[in-house]
Amino acid sequence: MKQARPKRTRQRAAAKQVLPQLSGEAVEALEDRIGHHFRDRDLLTRAMTHPSALSGRNGALKSNQRLEFLGDRVLGLVIAERLFDRRRTEREGDLAPRLNRLVNKQACAQAAKHMDLGRHVIMSQYEIEGGGRERESTLGDVCEAVIAALYLDGGLKTARAFIERAFAPQFEARQGRVKDPKTLLQEWAQSEGHDLPDYQTVDRSGPDHDPRFTVEVRIGDTFRETGSDRSKQDAERAAAFKLLEQVEPFHDTSGR
Incomplete structure (x- = not known):
């Protein structure tokens, strides 16, 4: 056998x-x-x-x-x-x-x-x-x-x-650009008369020592984008960064 x-x-x-x-x-x-x-x-x-x-x-x-x-x-x-x-x-x-x-x-x-x-x-x-x-x-x-x-x-x-x-x-x-993408997105929303950005965690994956968070940011019912990273805060920034690229030319938010 x-x-x-x-x-x-x-x-x-x-x-x-x-x-x-x-x-x-x-x-x-x-x-x-x-x-x-x-x-x-x-x-x-x-x-x-x-x-x-x-x-x-x-x-x-x-x-x-x-x-x-x-x-x-x-x-x-x-x-x-x-x-x-x-x-x-x-x-x-x-x-x-x-x-x-x-x-x-x-x-x-x-x-x-x-x-x-x-x-x-x-x-x-x-x-x-x-x-x-x-x-x-x-x-x-x-x-x-x-x-x-x-x-x-x-x-x-x-x-x-x-x-x-x-x-x-x-x-x-990024020369001269200091503000965080979340701050820039909020300022844009306010200047355009939109609701303030709302961030929601929609997914968490990966092991405890190396998690991956996916966050969705919404501005009213019109604008939305998702971002992923190792922390909720970085995922929020990633989502804000991507939505900024949608709503206006990136260099216009440079703060120069």
Whole structure:
């Protein structure tokens, strides 16, 4: 009679799940675009691997999710240092909104689009057919994961150089803009005679240590938008930011 495979052996086999691979052409294109040639190309591959490309409960460990966690912190440090150095006359109350506008999923997704990372994301065919490579959350995650991969492979200087390039359009667009998107949206609503923005949490997903909140903002029955991030406050800001882009040209709210 054939004996059942020991549980521990099955777990070890699952842990050895093979990581999907980028083609040599894709790796070279990404390295040229990112501006760094990896000593450990597995880091780049993992950064570009969406959880849907892997099966089993170990899939999350082999995908870009852990790198995303680290990349978010590296990005926060680089942006905080940049603001601290370049905004010497501003107080903490002015610096914090600037930081929050750049260290969030929407800003990371814009950076990923600027660097054309989406086309190389490794994911399931189902996700690809559903537009996964253009999805904001996917692009934001990939950007954060690439930042982490660069940090691990080349250090903080390498990660900083990528951030300066990837976020350059946003750095330029936000010169002089201090107000939080929620404040700007409220001011716009009041100036146009609309109801004040109303924020409602419509979804919460993910584990306790890495939750994801989705918030919907409404202005009366006419305007609505959703935003997602790791905290309710950041999700509210993300929703306000997206609705601002709908209701008026972004530069008109710059406060210059």
